[in-house]
Amino acid sequence: MSDPTPPKPADDPRTTAPSERPRRGSGWLSKIAPGVRSLVQRKDTPDNLWVKCPETGEMIYRADLDAAMWVTPSGHHMRIGPGLRFQYTFDAGRYDSVTAPGVREDPLGFVDQKPYPERLSAARKATGARDTVAIGFGDIHRTPAVAMVQDFAFMGGSLGMAAGEGFIKAAETALERDAPLVAFTAAGGARMQEGALSLMQMARTTLAIQQLKAARLPYVVVLTDPTTGGVTASYAMLGDVHLAEPGALIGFAGPRVIEQTIRETLPEGFQRSEYLMDHGMVDQVVNRRELPQRLGAVLSILMQGRNRKAA
Amino acid sequence: MSTPTRHYLDFERPVAEIESKLDELAKLSASHEPGVFDAEIEALRGRAERFRRDVYGRLDPWQKTQVARHPDRPHLGDYLRGLVEDFVELRGDRVFGDDQAVVGGLGRFRGTAVAVLGHEKGRDTETRLKHNFGMARPEGYRKAVRLMDLAERFGLPVLTFVDTAGAYPGVGAEERGQGEAIARSTERGLTLGTPMITTITGEGGSGGALALAGANKVLILEHSIYSVISPEAGSSILFRDRAQAAHMARSMKITAQDLIGLKIVDCIIAEPTGGAHADPAAAIAAVGDVIEDELKALSMLTAEGLRQQRAERFYAIGRSFG
Numbered sequence: 037m038s039d040p041t042p043p044k045p046a047d048d049p050r051t052t053a054p055s056e057r058p059r060r061g062s063g064w065l066s067k068i069a070p071g072v073r074s075l076v077q078r079k080d081t082p083d084n085l086w087v088k089c090p091e092t093g094e095m096i097y098r099a100d101l102d103a104a105m106w107v108t109p110s111g112h113h114m115r116i117g118p119g120l121r122f123q124y125t126f127d128a129g130r131y132d133s134v135t136a137p138g139v140r141e142d143p144l145g146f147v148d149q150k151p152y153p154e155r156l157s158a159a160r161k162a163t164g165a166r167d168t169v170a171i172g173f174g175d176i177h178r179t180p181a182v183a184m185v186q187d188f189a190f191m192g193g194s195l196g197m198a199a200g201e202g203f204i205k206a207a208e209t210a211l212e213r214d215a216p217l218v219a220f221t222a223a224g225g226a227r228m229q230e231g232a233l234s235l236m237q238m239a240r241t242t243l244a245i246q247q248l249k250a251a252r253l254p255y256v257v258v259l260t261d262p263t264t265g266g267v268t269a270s271y272a273m274l275g276d277v278h279l280a281e282p283g284a285l286i287g288f289a290g291p292r293v294i295e296q297t298i299r300e301t302l303p304e305g306f307q308r309s310e311y312l313m314d315h316g317m318v319d320q321v322v323n324r325r326e327l328p329q330r331l332g333a334v335l336s337i338l339m340q341g342r343n344r345k346a347a
Numbered sequence: 348m349s350t351p352t353r354h355y356l357d358f359e360r361p362v363a364e365i366e367s368k369l370d371e372l373a374k375l376s377a378s379h380e381p382g383v384f385d386a387e388i389e390a391l392r393g394r395a396e397r398f399r400r401d402v403y404g405r406l407d408p409w410q411k412t413q414v415a416r417h418p419d420r421p422h423l424g425d426y427l428r429g430l431v432e433d434f435v436e437l438r439g440d441r442v443f444g445d446d447q448a449v450v451g452g453l454g455r456f457r458g459t460a461v462a463v464l465g466h467e468k469g470r471d472t473e474t475r476l477k478h479n480f481g482m483a484r485p486e487g488y489r490k491a492v493r494l495m496d497l498a499e500r501f502g503l504p505v506l507t508f509v510d511t512a513g514a515y516p517g518v519g520a521e522e523r524g525q526g527e528a529i530a531r532s533t534e535r536g537l538t539l540g541t542p543m544i545t546t547i548t549g550e551g552g553s554g555g556a557l558a559l560a561g562a563n564k565v566l567i568l569e570h571s572i573y574s575v576i577s578p579e580a581g582s583s584i585l586f587r588d589r590a591q592a593a594h595m596a597r598s599m600k601i602t603a604q605d606l607i608g609l610k611i612v613d614c615i616i617a618e619p620t621g622g623a624h625a626d627p628a629a630a631i632a633a634v635g636d637v638i639e640d641e642l643k644a645l646s647m648l649t650a651e652g653l654r655q656q657r658a659e660r661f662y663a664i665g666r667s668f669g
Binding site for chain 2: 139140143144146147148149197200204225226228230231232233234235236238239240242243245246265266268269270271272273274286287288289293294297298302303306307315316317
């Protein structure tokens with residue numbers, strides 16, 4: 037299982053994308069002591085006009101990055117959350133949100149360096165979401181589909197009970213609407229704070245996929261950076277079709293764990309999307325801008341075949 | 348009788364001392380009149396027994412982790428010898444190779460034709476290397492899928508035995524699709540049209556364990572563990588330090604006694620005093636008895652009924668207390 041620690045804000049457009057979270061630029065602190073505020077938030081303020089490319093270090097004007105769907109000039113696909121993902125994926129950015137059912141919180145009373153409920157509330161405050169999975173229903177290049185998006189900014193996208201129920205709900209929604217399911221995966225792995233209850237989500241999500249299979253509804257996975265651990269060992273690898281964004285880290289064991297095991301530095305490009313495609317685990321590596329069209333083609337062809345067979 | 352290869356865990360040290368005294372007495376008594384030390388030997392044996400019972404009656408989660416990993420704990424090979432007649436090992440995934448971290452084949456369990464498979468950790472340096480310490484590569488999980496396919500076609504119940512620290516984290520394993528292999532193996536168990544019973548005999552480590560545990564019934568030995576990540580690895584991620592493993596063992600609720608409350612396991616199989624390694628034959632027989640009962644009950648269900656029972660079982664986890 038790899039490290040589910042959320043990314044540093046600088047790596048993550050969620051903290052800089054205004055469409056994704058409420059702006060808190062004009063708080064009390066900025067009124068009484070503007071200098072102090074810029075001192076505390078100098079590096080990663082939400083108002084930052086410039087964003088650093090995690091790959092090249094290049095400073096990019098945020099409006100340009102926004103227009104480029106958070107793909108840097110070097111082609112680096114920055115991590116994005118559900119809000120932007122839905123906006124980019126559904127035609128005209130229009131979709132219905134589907135709420136995932138609530139789950140019992142902190143079922144084990146888990147404490148590491150911080151109590152789990154504190155980590156949850158911090159993640160909720162930072163993202164504005166209840167947990168890592170968001171569900172939307174809309175048209176993807178004219179084919180109605182359900183999309184499930186995992187948010188790495190929420191506790192490393194970790195798969196816990198809430199995400200498991202979210203995935204199941206997404207599959208059930210697909211069944212109700214007689215529509216395909218597209219899963220955008222991003223996770224460091226299982227949510228350790230829920231112990232074996234998180235492990236069980238690998239089985240539960242796998243069962244939800246069987247319901248789609250029984251109904252002959254397409255299930256397409258879009259692997260985004262990063263997808264590792266229990267997510268890779270369950271629903272991320274059980275798609276009818278696997279697409280991946282360029283350069284995404286995809287694997288079961290995290291690179292750190294492997295390096296510790298073999299005591300060697302890993303080869304360049306190991307566990308990246310292109311590597312997985314070369315090794316037969318991913319059908320295509322697709323640029324973010326082309327994803328809706330490519331998804332639309334896959335979904336509409338499979339749905340056409342299905343409906344013809346049914347007729 | 349004590350042997351030089353007997354392994355004692357830290358918390359068993361007082362037992363070790365008593366038993367080394369017993370060994371000395373046994374040697375002494377050989378050069379004396381018969382029966383001279385009988386009373387003393389008897390008393391020491393009683394003390395050792397009482398001590399074992401006491402210690403094993405209140406093991407903490409970290410101590411249980413040690414017991415679950417005890418080198419003398421019965422392994423798959425022991426269960427096969429003890430419970431399966433006419434065992435025919437089937438090797439290879441028909442794709443790339445044979446991974447001996449997962450061993451499986453066909454056999455008869457108390458008269459019933461079955462497919463049986465599980466993790467094997469090995470017992471000495473040579474066999475540990477052969478079985479890669481029970482840490483499977485994709486070929487192991489693909490062999491499991493192959494055996495489950497075969498079982499389904501011939502209507503054979505599947506018995507699995509889980510004992511692994513986890514799937515092997517290596518370059519080759521990743522290259523050949525470790526995640527996909529685990530996912531397919533879990534899926535195959537969950538969709539099986541014949542009964543599947545999993546027994547967690549030692550360590551149930553993460554996805555590598557779940558891959559063989561998508562079963563109708565999941566049984567666990569009294570001092571076994573089942574966990575999303577090893578306490579050590581969890582500690583190094585959450586604390587940046589492996590020293591908090593005992594804390595993690597407690598917090599993650601990994602013991603049989605914790606898991607039954609969460610409905611992650613269905614039944615706890617009692618171990619002999621001092622753990623399964625203290626009396627392997629008794630432990631193996633106890634496992635066999637429970638499997639036999641469960642198998643009898645499951646054989647009433649149709650293929651569809653079995654799939655449905657499995658789906659309901661796993662969907663219910665985490666919902667019942669919500």
